[in-house]
Amino acid sequence: MIRLSLLARGQPLGQARCSIATPSTHRTFTPSLFNNSIRSFSTAWALRNEATEATTPTKPFKLAVIGSGPGGFYAAHRILKHVPQSSIDMFEALPVPHGLVRFGVAPDHPEVKNVMNTFDEVAENPNFTFIGNTSVGTYVTPGSEKADLEISDLRPHYDAILLAYGAHEDRLLGVSNEQTLKGVMAARSFVGFYNGLPSEQGLEVDLSKADTAVVIGQGNVALDVARILLTPLDELKKTDLTERMIKILEKSRVKHVHVVGRRGPLEVAFTAKELREMLQLPDTTFHMDQGLLASEMERAGKTLERPRKRLMGLLEKGIKESKPDQPKSWSLHFLRSPLGFSGDSNNQLKAIELGINRLEGENSNRKAVATGEKETLACDFAFRSIGYKSVGIQGIPFDERKGVVPNMDGKVMDAEQNIVPGFYASGWLKRGPIGVIATTMADAYQTADTIIADWTSGRSMLNNDAPSKEGGKPVLDLLKSKGHKTVSYKDWKKIEQKEFELGAKVGKPREKFLTVEEMLKVVD
Amino acid sequence: MQTGRIGSLASWNNINIKMNNNDNNSLLIQQAAFSTGAVWQHGSMPRPAPGTGIKVNFVRPDGETVTVEANEGESLLDLARATDMDVEGACEASLACSTCHLILDEASFDKLEEPTDEENDMLDLAFGLTDTSRLGCQVLMTKDLEGLTAKIPSATRNMYVDGAKPKHH
Numbered sequence: 001m002i003r004l005s006l007l008a009r010g011q012p013l014g015q016a017r018c019s020i021a022t023p024s025t026h027r028t029f030t031p032s033l034f035n036n037s038i039r040s041f042s043t044a045w046a047l048r049n050e051a052t053e054a055t056t057p058t059k060p061f062k063l064a065v066i067g068s069g070p071g072g073f074y075a076a077h078r079i080l081k082h083v084p085q086s087s088i089d090m091f092e093a094l095p096v097p098h099g100l101v102r103f104g105v106a107p108d109h110p111e112v113k114n115v116m117n118t119f120d121e122v123a124e125n126p127n128f129t130f131i132g133n134t135s136v137g138t139y140v141t142p143g144s145e146k147a148d149l150e151i152s153d154l155r156p157h158y159d160a161i162l163l164a165y166g167a168h169e170d171r172l173l174g175v176s177n178e179q180t181l182k183g184v185m186a187a188r189s190f191v192g193f194y195n196g197l198p199s200e201q202g203l204e205v206d207l208s209k210a211d212t213a214v215v216i217g218q219g220n221v222a223l224d225v226a227r228i229l230l231t232p233l234d235e236l237k238k239t240d241l242t243e244r245m246i247k248i249l250e251k252s253r254v255k256h257v258h259v260v261g262r263r264g265p266l267e268v269a270f271t272a273k274e275l276r277e278m279l280q281l282p283d284t285t286f287h288m289d290q291g292l293l294a295s296e297m298e299r300a301g302k303t304l305e306r307p308r309k310r311l312m313g314l315l316e317k318g319i320k321e322s323k324p325d326q327p328k329s330w331s332l333h334f335l336r337s338p339l340g341f342s343g344d345s346n347n348q349l350k351a352i353e354l355g356i357n358r359l360e361g362e363n364s365n366r367k368a369v370a371t372g373e374k375e376t377l378a379c380d381f382a383f384r385s386i387g388y389k390s391v392g393i394q395g396i397p398f399d400e401r402k403g404v405v406p407n408m409d410g411k412v413m414d415a416e417q418n419i420v421p422g423f424y425a426s427g428w429l430k431r432g433p434i435g436v437i438a439t440t441m442a443d444a445y446q447t448a449d450t451i452i453a454d455w456t457s458g459r460s461m462l463n464n465d466a467p468s469k470e471g472g473k474p475v476l477d478l479l480k481s482k483g484h485k486t487v488s489y490k491d492w493k494k495i496e497q498k499e500f501e502l503g504a505k506v507g508k509p510r511e512k513f514l515t516v517e518e519m520l521k522v523v524d
Numbered sequence: 525m526q527t528g529r530i531g532s533l534a535s536w537n538n539i540n541i542k543m544n545n546n547d548n549n550s551l552l553i554q555q556a557a558f559s560t561g562a563v564w565q566h567g568s569m570p571r572p573a574p575g576t577g578i579k580v581n582f583v584r585p586d587g588e589t590v591t592v593e594a595n596e597g598e599s600l601l602d603l604a605r606a607t608d609m610d611v612e613g614a615c616e617a618s619l620a621c622s623t624c625h626l627i628l629d630e631a632s633f634d635k636l637e638e639p640t641d642e643e644n645d646m647l648d649l650a651f652g653l654t655d656t657s658r659l660g661c662q663v664l665m666t667k668d669l670e671g672l673t674a675k676i677p678s679a680t681r682n683m684y685v686d687g688a689k690p691k692h693h
Contacts, residue, residue: 109620111615111616111618111619111620112615112620112621114614114615114616114618114620115614115615115621117616118614271645271648271649272641272644272645272648273642273645273646276641276645306648306653307648307649307653310644310645310648311648436621436649437614437621438614438621438622438623438649441612441614441623442651
């Protein structure tokens with residue numbers, strides 16, 4: 001493989017760029033082919049070795065990043081490291097950054113939020129500018145609020161645009177009364193609510209008359225919801241759980257939580273740490289079908305890999321060591337698919353109807369098949385936790401079926417699978433709403449490597465032959481002319497500092513502001 | 525069990541304890557995690573004088589082996605960062621991620637104490653998990669680990685939605 005330094009040494013890439021027309025293929029080439037044309041090829045692997053040697057076109061690389069969660073920040077981190085002359089502007093709709101690290105990670109998992117320190121370091125780089133309180137790209141959903149900027153406003157001023165705005169909606173079950181009954185809601189909304197997401201603060205959550213809650217889905221978000229409902233309040237009061245949620249939990253009478261999944265124990269999506277926390281809840285009995293676990297484990301036999309084996313072992317241990325007849329309980333229900341919700345005359349949820357499934361197919365690819373049998377589970381609250389969902393924005397391709405921006409290694413493609421030069425995607429918007437922060441980090445690095453390779457090999461980007469882009473300045477001028485107020489990272493730090501101070505007064509790490517107005521007021 | 529890094533906040537000592545009980549150690553951890561002072565110190569430990577440290581071999585994703593010298597009690601993660609190895613420590617040694625995953629040589633792996641449940645839970649999430657995998661932040665160097673070899677798994681991997689394969693690279 002020809003190393004990148006050979007390619008670029010002594011050759012101003014600006015000249016060679018105009019000859020790029022073909023999609024890159026992985027080829028080696030001899031110096032005799034290398035006159036004034038560059039065969040483009042993927043150099044992601046070579047690039048990793050050339051970290052300090054990455055030679056760039058003579059003008060600086062101007063990148064706009066849409067979204068300030070891990071998908072955006074880790075990509076920026078990687079690009080700034082390998083292309084020191086790059087200049088990155090990160091747009092975030094809210095005045096506060098960090099996406100799901102702030103609004104998704106559970107309040108009682110503060111160590112997971114340490115990644116914010118890495119993001120702070122990225123933001124300290126003089127080549128990085130955070131532009132908060134500025135949304136980019138009106139959602140294609142009819143009736144969506146108009147964004148502050150559209151992609152077309154950014155295009156003339158950047159070499160590339162990285163889409164990293166994640167998934168802000170959730171999947172529906174598509175069953176009766178799902179969206180009309182009081183007490184049925186998305187886990188995503190509930191999590192956003194108790195984590196202080198401004199757009200969810202209007203959620204009506206009354207747990208004072210609720211005894212039993214059902215969570216549909218068996219991922220880590222489902223366990224987060226169950227755990228927040230059942231953890232002793234004194235523990236939660238020491239976290240950055242919002243004051244509003246603490247007041248709701250003070251009145252909560254929820255004692256039993258059923259976590260329902262359509263397949264079996266081997267198909268659960270939650271992981272060991274979260275399961276362990278559930279099994280350590282005080283005064284809480286754990287229920288699940290021991291026979292089903294045993295038969296599924298026997299069936300899988302030696303094909304069980306270590307993480308799955310440990311997880312099943314933890315379930316076995318949990319059943320064995322569960323103290324019976326405790327005041328609270330949580331249960332795992334398997335082979336159950338929701339068929340519909342029913343309520344009383346006040347439109348309040350009363351029960352959920354479940355279809356019973358059986359499993360078919362090979363190990364590690366088991367499918368749920370309805371048996372036709374049904375059962376009813378009485379409940380006062382139901383949380384739908386079957387996955388988040390991304391939404392398209394004006395000006396970029398979007399795959400409705402898969403719920404992602406169509407892409408290849410992070411390079412955005414159109415409906416005909418042609419690469420759209422200059423557009424990239426990372427994080428959940430690229431891969432779908434799965435995985436932990438570390439997964440998104442690896443993913444963002446992959447997209448970053450793709451961007452770096454494209455830039456340093458002179459691949460076509462936005463406005464390829466146009467004069468050097470100015471990056472953020474014309475965009476900020478445009479916003480100013482509209483009377484729009486942006487929030488800088490320094491401004492965010494003021495907001496954060498105030499949240500620390502307010503939290504310290506009540507023994508919490510921070511007290512989050514719940515509205516955009518309050519956040520902006522701190523900055524004024 | 526773990527004593528944390530020299531120069532780091534003493535509260536890191538409590539991380540493992542926090543995992544096992546929810547007493548008031550947890551408040552200390554949360555305050556430590558959110559302190560605005562420097563929690564993560566880059567290269568804060570002075571390097572040993574050449575020839576006096578404990579030899580460690582890092583095998584980079586490209587296959588190249590780099591031999592460095594560790595201080596006694598230094599974690600492999602701290603060592604990697606101090607010697608410019610491409611190892612991430614996203615959660616800053618608090619057992620909340622798997623990004624400092626390293627693959628050790630069997631002899632060294634066997635010399636170490638068993639990982640805790642908490643470390644194993646995070647290892648389960650690591651890409652390319654092997655029988656001799658450990659989290660770098662949890663392995664503290666001692667003299668009897670002289671010559672330890674740690675392979676750094678690639679930081680990125682190809683992930684495709686729905687198993688689709690690219691048409692061209």
